[in-house]
Amino acid sequence: MRHDAPLSASGTIRTTCPYCGVGCGVLATPDGSGGAAIAGDPNHPANRGRLCSKGSALGETLGLGSRVLHPLQRNASGGYDRVSWEVALAAVAAGLKEIMAEHGPDAIAFYLSGQLLTEDYYVANKLMKGFIGSPHVDTNSRLCMSSTVAGQRRVFGSDTVPGCYEDLDCANLIVLVGSNAAWCHPVLFRRIQQNRAERGAKVVIIDPRVTATAEDSDLVLALKPGSDSVLFAGLLVHLADHGLTDTTYLARHTTGFAETLANAREIASDLAGVAARTGLAPADIATFYELWASTPAVVTAWSQGVNQSAQGTDKVAAILHCHLATARIGRPGCGPFSLTGQPNAMGGREVGGLANMLAAHMGYSPAEIDRVGRFWQAPNMARHEGLKAVAMLDAVAEKRIKALWVMATNPAVSLPRADHALAAMKALDLFIVSENVLSNDTLRAEPGFILPAAAWGEKDGTVTNSERRISRQRAFLPLPGEVRPDWWIICEVARRLGFAKAFAYSGPSEIYAEHATLSAFENEGSRDFDIGAHSILDRRAYDALLPVQWPVPAGSPGGTARLFTAGGFFTRDRRASLKPLATPALASAVSEEYPLLLNTGRVRDHWHTMTRTGLSPRLSAHIVEPSVCLNPADAARYGLADGGFARVETSHGAVILKVALDPGVQEGSLFAPIHWSAETASDARIGAAVQPLCDPQSGQPEMKATPSRIAPVTYAARGFMLSRDPVALPAGSWWVSVAVEGGQGRLFATDAMPEDLMVHCRATFGEDGLVEMLDRKAGIYRCAATRDGKLIAALFTGPADRAPLWDTVRLAFADPDHAPENRLALLSGRRLDGAADPGPIVCACFGVGLNAIRSAFESGAAVTSEDIGRELRAGTNCGSCLPEIRRIAGNRNREAAA
Numbered sequence: 001m002r003h004d005a006p007l008s009a010s011g012t013i014r015t016t017c018p019y020c021g022v023g024c025g026v027l028a029t030p031d032g033s034g035g036a037a038i039a040g041d042p043n044h045p046a047n048r049g050r051l052c053s054k055g056s057a058l059g060e061t062l063g064l065g066s067r068v069l070h071p072l073q074r075n076a077s078g079g080y081d082r083v084s085w086e087v088a089l090a091a092v093a094a095g096l097k098e099i100m101a102e103h104g105p106d107a108i109a110f111y112l113s114g115q116l117l118t119e120d121y122y123v124a125n126k127l128m129k130g131f132i133g134s135p136h137v138d139t140n141s142r143l144c145m146s147s148t149v150a151g152q153r154r155v156f157g158s159d160t161v162p163g164c165y166e167d168l169d170c171a172n173l174i175v176l177v178g179s180n181a182a183w184c185h186p187v188l189f190r191r192i193q194q195n196r197a198e199r200g201a202k203v204v205i206i207d208p209r210v211t212a213t214a215e216d217s218d219l220v221l222a223l224k225p226g227s228d229s230v231l232f233a234g235l236l237v238h239l240a241d242h243g244l245t246d247t248t249y250l251a252r253h254t255t256g257f258a259e260t261l262a263n264a265r266e267i268a269s270d271l272a273g274v275a276a277r278t279g280l281a282p283a284d285i286a287t288f289y290e291l292w293a294s295t296p297a298v299v300t301a302w303s304q305g306v307n308q309s310a311q312g313t314d315k316v317a318a319i320l321h322c323h324l325a326t327a328r329i330g331r332p333g334c335g336p337f338s339l340t341g342q343p344n345a346m347g348g349r350e351v352g353g354l355a356n357m358l359a360a361h362m363g364y365s366p367a368e369i370d371r372v373g374r375f376w377q378a379p380n381m382a383r384h385e386g387l388k389a390v391a392m393l394d395a396v397a398e399k400r401i402k403a404l405w406v407m408a409t410n411p412a413v414s415l416p417r418a419d420h421a422l423a424a425m426k427a428l429d430l431f432i433v434s435e436n437v438l439s440n441d442t443l444r445a446e447p448g449f450i451l452p453a454a455a456w457g458e459k460d461g462t463v464t465n466s467e468r469r470i471s472r473q474r475a476f477l478p479l480p481g482e483v484r485p486d487w488w489i490i491c492e493v494a495r496r497l498g499f500a501k502a503f504a505y506s507g508p509s510e511i512y513a514e515h516a517t518l519s520a521f522e523n524e525g526s527r528d529f530d531i532g533a534h535s536i537l538d539r540r541a542y543d544a545l546l547p548v549q550w551p552v553p554a555g556s557p558g559g560t561a562r563l564f565t566a567g568g569f570f571t572r573d574r575r576a577s578l579k580p581l582a583t584p585a586l587a588s589a590v591s592e593e594y595p596l597l598l599n600t601g602r603v604r605d606h607w608h609t610m611t612r613t614g615l616s617p618r619l620s621a622h623i624v625e626p627s628v629c630l631n632p633a634d635a636a637r638y639g640l641a642d643g644g645f646a647r648v649e650t651s652h653g654a655v656i657l658k659v660a661l662d663p664g665v666q667e668g669s670l671f672a673p674i675h676w677s678a679e680t681a682s683d684a685r686i687g688a689a690v691q692p693l694c695d696p697q698s699g700q701p702e703m704k705a706t707p708s709r710i711a712p713v714t715y716a717a718r719g720f721m722l723s724r725d726p727v728a729l730p731a732g733s734w735w736v737s738v739a740v741e742g743g744q745g746r747l748f749a750t751d752a753m754p755e756d757l758m759v760h761c762r763a764t765f766g767e768d769g770l771v772e773m774l775d776r777k778a779g780i781y782r783c784a785a786t787r788d789g790k791l792i793a794a795l796f797t798g799p800a801d802r803a804p805l806w807d808t809v810r811l812a813f814a815d816p817d818h819a820p821e822n823r824l825a826l827l828s829g830r831r832l833d834g835a836a837d838p839g840p841i842v843c844a845c846f847g848v849g850l851n852a853i854r855s856a857f858e859s860g861a862a863v864t865s866e867d868i869g870r871e872l873r874a875g876t877n878c879g880s881c882l883p884e885i886r887r888i889a890g891n892r893n894r895e896a897a898a
């Protein structure tokens with residue numbers, strides 16, 4: 001597929017979405033005042049014009065209001081001074097030199113991110129491992145992809161995703177393991193659903209939790225947490241016992257099958273054994289095994305339910321074993337498929353940005369150290385593997401690491417045992433953070449330097465998506481303030497450390513060409529990652545680069561859709577290496593003290609720690625509050641009511657969340673979202689409660705099953721506040737902030753009395769222009785503050801059992817010219833134009849609320865989700881709300897039948 005030039009006559013730029021690893025092509029048309037119109041790129045092979053709700057709302061996240069625009073240095077009184085780049089860079093370099101001189105290079109670490117561009121990543125990795133001489137480069141990909149990396153390296157000999165997205169279009173069976181793709185990889189999920197609708201492909205979901213993804217599937221296997229490798233070991237036994245293995249492929253292209261099968265028999269001897277260990281019904285297991293066995297075109301795709309596990313590497317290996325045993329790999333419509341999390345988690349792996357990798361898919365063997373050292377002409381090569389994320393923060397806590405540079409990640413939220421990480425970072429001798437935003441939880445650890453980095457729309461470079469496709473991210477906005485790209489910041493520090501020659505790049509195109517040259521250096525087919533054809537790209541060719549799948553070896557610029565069709569693995573003997581599983585299946589043990597397993601993950605419309613999606617009112621209206629989801633039976637057991645509050649506690653920390661009853665969560669489990677931080681909620685930073693237990697092979701933490709307990713929490717009153725600017729609530733209140741049209745919202749719960757809130761509001765907003773309503777007996781206080789005839793703030797509170805009129809007042813607030821004579825009507829909570837309250841937003845793309853959808857079903861105007869699309873447009877853009885619309889339809893039909 002050919003592309004147009006990156007820059008069209010209308011000023012539209014072709015770039016790539018900065019969120020998930022689907023890697024959708026985006027058309028951005030700057031509006032000339034800092035914003036841009038966003039559309040899907042119809043020519044990009046990943047999405048062919050589609051975008052999900054997050055991608056569609058990118059335009060709402062481009063504002064500079066929350067950005068850090070100048071280098072900042074911490075001063076003696078604990079504040080920050082704005083300093084010039086010259087001062088900041090010199091001081092950072094001097095600090096690093098001092099620590100190197102006093103404690104050696106191993107006292108320095110970088111903690112990077114799959115949201116950096118490949119070029120940023122490459123120079124950071126090169127600086128640390130070749131020039132500073134420390135191996136301690138790890139990244140948030142350790143929390144995300146490292147079990148896949150370890151599993152693929154163990155079995156294939158290389159970190160290779162063999163297949164491509166087209167396989168999802170032409171498979172006859174797609175198995176999603178530990179993936180909520182409807183919410184987390186929505187555009188790929190749509191491709192899967194299209195295959196299901198048009199070609200009749202079957203979809204099987206393996207997840208302890210019944211998710212939106214499961215709504216659109218043919219079989220749901222809600223197994224016990226952590227039991228995936230038992231299920232897949234059982235599949236291997238089933239394949240062998242039914243004579244369905246491909247003995248020719250096994251003999252020619254693999255080793256270790258006999259031992260692996262013998263081990264699988266120990267783990268999963270028969271259906272009853274698998275049923276007992278997975279908690280699944282024998283009939284469902286049998287259906288799954290028969291379906292998998294009888295469908296040659298099968299893709300098994302997985303995500304964090306597999307990776308973020310104390311047995312993640314084994315889970316990955318167990319899946320790969322089944323595909324290898326049947327030679328279902330590297331051919332159209334079949335293969336194992338790791339869904340990448342971040343936009344450039346794959347690019348980071350290519351560069352070698354993991355503590356146990358060196359560079360360009362090379363490890364730390366003497367020959368590889370020598371080769372990379374010669375290529376870089378490096379004076380100080382790191383000679384052994386470095387510390388992986390969790391161990392790195394332990395070393396920070398133990399003062400073995402004294403200098404840490406964090407780039408493009410928010411570890412104070414996203415690491416397990418996050419309070420411990422936060423405290424450790426606070427005590428560093430030298431702490432540097434390269435960031436987009438002025439305020440996040442990691443910045444609360446008081447870095448010595450905050451370096452303002454270019455954000456999406458300003459950055460320029462490449463990313464690699466889940467199917468090994470390298471795409472350009474192109475800048476379409478000017479660099480604001482003194483913001484600089486991450487690669488530039490790193491190279492300027494390198495220069496000041498005395499490594500000017502090795503870091504004298506004119507721009508990302510030169511860095512990329514060097515990275516490509518290294519990938520091909522003394523490669524000769526020995527390494528999977530080879531993009532040698534790109535080593536000759538000049539700046540113009542780089543700017544015009546079309547999305548292409550690696551390997552792209554010299555002389556073969558068209559890329560490679562699939563690998564391993566005829567073996568050719570990257571082990572020493574070129575055979576895939578099957579090995580017995582090493583770790584016992586099943587997640588961490590519960591106890592009397594902590595009887596539940598805390599599962600954590602994502603919601604549809606937020607990205608990670610919300611530094612960007614939290615700015616969008618549209619994206620903030622789907623799931624407004626951080627809730628712990630649990631089975632109604634457990635709720636009854638622990639005295640919890642839907643919509644109430646609960647304290648979730650582990651041996652590492654505790655959070656307070658809203659309670660949401662969800663029959664899709666199995667008994668004995670809790671599910672909590674990862675997105676809320678100390679910036680956006682009072683008590684919802686779940687990372688503080690997550691255990692640091694890691695997979696022994698990959699070092700990836702088990703973030704899906706922390707032993708925990710739950711108990712109800714009550715507050716005397718609930719309410720909400722809307723204001724143009726952020727305003728504090730009385731101490732001790734539980735709150736969550738919500739981006740709303742025209743300002744900021746806060747939903748809260750408090751033990752403060754209405755009178756106390758009245759005093760608080762009068763002090764905060766001033767009594768001038770304040771209309772109030774106080775009903776002491778009913779415990780109600782409401783106020784609306786106006787200035788110059790405009791509504792600037794409102795606060796409503798009442799007893800906990802009364803629903804506050806959030807959605808109604810939020811809409812009134814969106815209209816800045818809201819007529820003052822309506823203020824009293826506002827206090828009554830009636831929607832002023834008489835229109836119906838839309839309720840929570842279901843379709844983020846077109847802003848369609850739950851109430852509108854319900855009433856379309858109730859009035860008979862709609863019967864199916866397609867009718868809703870025609871009537872209200874909901875679900876017709878990205879489609880990620882379709883499972884919810886179908887669920888509403890289902891509920892409605894059940895009600896109607898009853």
Ligand SMILES: Nc1nc2c(c(=O)[nH]1)N[C@H]1C(S)=C(S)[C@@H](COP(=O)(O)OP(=O)(O)OC[C@H]3O[C@@H](n4cnc5c(=O)[nH]c(N)nc54)[C@H](O)[C@@H]3O)O[C@H]1N2
Nearest residue numbers: 178179180184226303304305341342601602604607608704
């Ligand atoms: N909306 C949205 N999309 C995103 C992101 C985001 O922040 N928001 N982040 C991106 C990133 S970086 C990533 S890594 C991906 C993650 O994408 P996913 O992995 O799909 O998302 P998660 O919600 O982390 O977890 C997936 C599922 O694993 C299940 N699970 C838990 N334990 C087990 C188990 O033992 N076995 C099995 N089979 N399943 C289990 C959980 O119940 C959950 O439904 O999403 C990407 N896309």
Ligand SMILES: Nc1nc2c(c(=O)[nH]1)N[C@H]1C(S)=C(S)[C@@H](COP(=O)(O)OP(=O)(O)OC[C@H]3O[C@@H](n4cnc5c(=O)[nH]c(N)nc54)[C@H](O)[C@@H]3O)O[C@H]1N2
Nearest residue numbers: 140143144408409410414434435436453600608609611703
């Ligand atoms: N309990 C639990 N914890 C988890 C997970 C889970 O499922 N459960 N998932 C894990 C996974 S898979 C992931 S990927 C992580 C994600 O966790 P994080 O990486 O910590 O989350 P983000 O919010 O994406 O943080 C990115 C930060 O970098 C900044 N930033 C964005 N772009 C740039 C840039 O180009 N340059 C610079 N310098 N800064 C930038 C943003 O402002 C933001 O502060 O969370 C992990 N933690």
Ligand code: SF4
Nearest residue numbers: 017019020024052055
């Ligand atoms: S699926 Fe959505 S978040 Fe992921 S790359 Fe595409 S538009 Fe971005």
Ligand SMILES: [Mo]
Nearest residue numbers: 143144341342
């Ligand atoms: Mo991730």
